[in-house]
Amino acid sequence: MRDDPTYNIEFRIPREFKYVALIRKGxxxxxxxxxxxxxxxxDIEVAVGEAVxxxxxxxxxxxxxxxxxxxxxxxxxRLVVDVQDGGCISCVPDPLPNPSIVSEHGRGWILIHRLMDxxxxxxxxxxxTVRMVxxxxxxxxxxxxxxxxxx
Numbered sequence: 001m002r003d004d005p006t007y008n009i010e011f012r013i014p015r016e017f018k019y020v021a022l023i024r025k026g027x028x029x030x031x032x033x034x035x036x037x038x039x040x041x042x043d044i045e046v047a048v049g050e051a052v053x054x055x056x057x058x059x060x061x062x063x064x065x066x067x068x069x070x071x072x073x074x075x076x077x078r079l080v081v082d083v084q085d086g087g088c089i090s091c092v093p094d095p096l097p098n099p100s101i102v103s104e105h106g107r108g109w110i111l112i113h114r115l116m117d118x119x120x121x122x123x124x125x126x127x128x129t130v131r132m133v134x135x136x137x138x139x140x141x142x143x144x145x146x147x148x149x150x151x
């Protein structure tokens with residue numbers, strides 16, 4: 001059993017781009033409070049922003065939920081973020097596309113895969129869910145060296 005608490009933070013936002021910054025900043029703040037390094041917080045913020053932007057940009061609103069769901073599970077060793085589109089996006093057959101140099105599409109997927117430790121795509125009746133995992137580095141837990149005094 002773990003001594004440190006595990007907790008969830010959930011966001012439900014309208015399918016509008018103006019809410020992406022709110023999600024990015026909220027998750028970044030929570031990750032920082034949970035002991036992630038500045039670099040890890042940067043990675044998490046960018047990856048989550050890309051996933052939420054994709055959920056908004058590549059979904060239709062016809063017959064779909066009007067909301068995007070983001071669930072963050074913080075545990076002592078890692079953060080798991082699920083971004084669900086609400087049933088509007090077809091599953092991506094290859095979760096790591098090879099975008100051409102001139103194409104602007106697909107670069108968000110590349111960023112997500114490079115910035116997070118693990119990425120997976122799951123399709124259900126509720127839509128496509130992108131799961132991103134970020135392990136907490138050893139830098140987040142500095143080793144305390146005892147101070148030895150000759151006094």
